[in-house]
Amino acid sequence: MLSYPRNLKYSKTHEWARKEDKKVVVGITEYAQKELSDVVFVELPPVGQEVKKGRACAVVESVKAAFDIYAPISGKVVEINRQLETNPALINTSPYREGWFFAIEPSNLAELSELFDSEKYEGLLHESAN
Amino acid sequence: MHDHHARMGAKFMEFAGWEVPLQYTTIVEEHHAVRKAAGVFDVSHMGKFQIRGEGAYDFLELVLSNGLRKISDGRALYSLLLNEQGGVVDDVIVYQISRIHFFMIVNAATREKDFRWLETHKPENVELTDESSAKTILAVQGPRSEALVSGIFRHDFKELRPFQFGFFDFSGESVFVAATGYTGERGFEIVGLRENTPAIFERIFETGKAYGIRPAGFGARDTLRLEAKYLLYGQDMDDQTTPLEATLEWALDFSKNFIGREALWKQMDAGLLRRLAGFELINTGVARHGHEIVSGGQTIGVVTSGTFSPTFQKSIGLAYVPVEQGVMGNELDVKIRDKLVKAKVVKLPFYSRQK
Numbered sequence: 346m347l348s349y350p351r352n353l354k355y356s357k358t359h360e361w362a363r364k365e366d367k368k369v370v371v372g373i374t375e376y377a378q379k380e381l382s383d384v385v386f387v388e389l390p391p392v393g394q395e396v397k398k399g400r401a402c403a404v405v406e407s408v409k410a411a412f413d414i415y416a417p418i419s420g421k422v423v424e425i426n427r428q429l430e431t432n433p434a435l436i437n438t439s440p441y442r443e444g445w446f447f448a449i450e451p452s453n454l455a456e457l458s459e460l461f462d463s464e465k466y467e468g469l470l471h472e473s474a475n
Numbered sequence: 476m477h478d479h480h481a482r483m484g485a486k487f488m489e490f491a492g493w494e495v496p497l498q499y500t501t502i503v504e505e506h507h508a509v510r511k512a513a514g515v516f517d518v519s520h521m522g523k524f525q526i527r528g529e530g531a532y533d534f535l536e537l538v539l540s541n542g543l544r545k546i547s548d549g550r551a552l553y554s555l556l557l558n559e560q561g562g563v564v565d566d567v568i569v570y571q572i573s574r575i576h577f578f579m580i581v582n583a584a585t586r587e588k589d590f591r592w593l594e595t596h597k598p599e600n601v602e603l604t605d606e607s608s609a610k611t612i613l614a615v616q617g618p619r620s621e622a623l624v625s626g627i628f629r630h631d632f633k634e635l636r637p638f639q640f641g642f643f644d645f646s647g648e649s650v651f652v653a654a655t656g657y658t659g660e661r662g663f664e665i666v667g668l669r670e671n672t673p674a675i676f677e678r679i680f681e682t683g684k685a686y687g688i689r690p691a692g693f694g695a696r697d698t699l700r701l702e703a704k705y706l707l708y709g710q711d712m713d714d715q716t717t718p719l720e721a722t723l724e725w726a727l728d729f730s731k732n733f734i735g736r737e738a739l740w741k742q743m744d745a746g747l748l749r750r751l752a753g754f755e756l757i758n759t760g761v762a763r764h765g766h767e768i769v770s771g772g773q774t775i776g777v778v779t780s781g782t783f784s785p786t787f788q789k790s791i792g793l794a795y796v797p798v799e800q801g802v803m804g805n806e807l808d809v810k811i812r813d814k815l816v817k818a819k820v821v822k823l824p825f826y827s828r829q830k
Contacts, residue, residue, distance in 0.1 A: 382498060382501045382502050382503075382694070383501050383502055383503040383783075383785075385761060385783045386759055386760065386761065404812070406760065406761045406783070407783075408502045408503060408694065408698060408761075408782060408783045408785065409497075409502060409694055410763070411761065411763070411812075437501075
């Protein structure tokens with residue numbers, strides 16, 4: 346059973362966003378990590394980078410292929426998960442916690458409400474499976 | 476078989492018009508299972524031809540680049556089919572059942588092309604039949620495959636050496652088993668009638684449980700074959716590349732006449748311009764098909780196959796480069812997206828099993 350925590354927001358490109366005080370932490374969902382399978386490298390944006398909602402800002406290299414990761418909201422990258430440099434498999438084993446990618450200082454908080462809640466995201470997954 | 480695979484958790488992908496299992500658990504797990512224990516691949520999508528008749532031997536000697544003199548009844552031969560320009564039409568394996576009866580396995584994507592090619596060149600006294608959809612192929616590969624296949628057929632397969640084949644009884648049916656494979660491990664390919672396949676598949680898993688058998692998909696098939704430097708037609712060579720460029724000169728027999736021989740002689744006289752080389756990335760990244768090879772600011776070649784090797788934990792690949800750039804240890808750059816990543820030419824194959 347794949348899980349989609351209720352306290353997160355989701356994008357249609359399978360990223361999740363978690364508001365934490367002044368920043369929004371971003372990662373990829375259980376569904377995405379399963380699709381990617383064996384992650385070997387992650388290219389994260391540098392701290393300070395401006396990102397735009399819906400634009401590719403990171404890359405995940407799995408054994409199978411390279412995948413773009415899209416910023417779920419716009420803003421500035423204020424933190425990146427350096428653990429992924431030495432242990433990219435965290436994305437597969439702990440996509441919602443240890444496998445987080447980066448944190449954004451949002452430039453437009455309204456964009457957060459444009460993202461899906463877990464029920465809607467799960468619904469989208471079931472739709473595309475059928 | 477689709478349901479059988481789905482029940483085992485297969486995630487599917489499209490390949491040559493077929494829906495095939497990409498992976499069941501993860502590519503890396505399946506890869507390691509084959510290198511350490513055993514994995515089973517359903518490669519039924521591949522083409523299967525029967526070539527029969529008085530003229531079969533001579534016909535095959537003409538169309539195959541490799542020499543049938545290298546084999547005898549009960550043995551298989553890897554060969555190429557070449558066009559008049561020396562370009563590769565396909566790579567195939569031919570099994571000599573007798574001098575008037577051969578079986579050939581060809582790539583799925585080129586099945587129709589190969590059939591037409593053979594039809595065009597065959598004489599009256601040769602019968603060519605395509606039985607691709609009537610039969611299936613299950614490949615059991617890995618160090619434990621011999622014990623496993625012996626258990627399934629209740630026959631000791633130690634005697635079936637690489638590239639030997641035979642017919643063995645399975646519940647009253649005569650099943651073709653060859654000691655061939657595409658992974659670089661000891662392995663066997665089982666060709667059976669469609670109707671019998673689910674039963675064989677189930678038996679593989681019943682008997683195989685004790686050996687740690689895993690179903691393995693095309694993702695692992697690709698990482699395994701690349702490590703062992705098995706080429707993939709359509710990616711590593713095509714009708715615009717010659718076997719000399721593709722490092723397949725060992726699959727040629729110049730002592731007999733074959734289609735393409737003249738063109739290859741000409742190329743040898745003129746000198747090769749480019750050749751397939753193996754490389755590994757020195758810095759972080761994964762080289763993939765289509766990535767450019769750059770040296771001194773110029774694009775000098777292209778990656779034909781690339782991946783991240785689960786066995787060696789680094790990115791490896793094959794690329795066509797100018798002959799003088801393909802020397803061992805030569806450093807090149809691979810252009811991955813917009814970055815140049817350092818690589819060096821290494822000896823092939825990347826992996827060979829301990830005998």
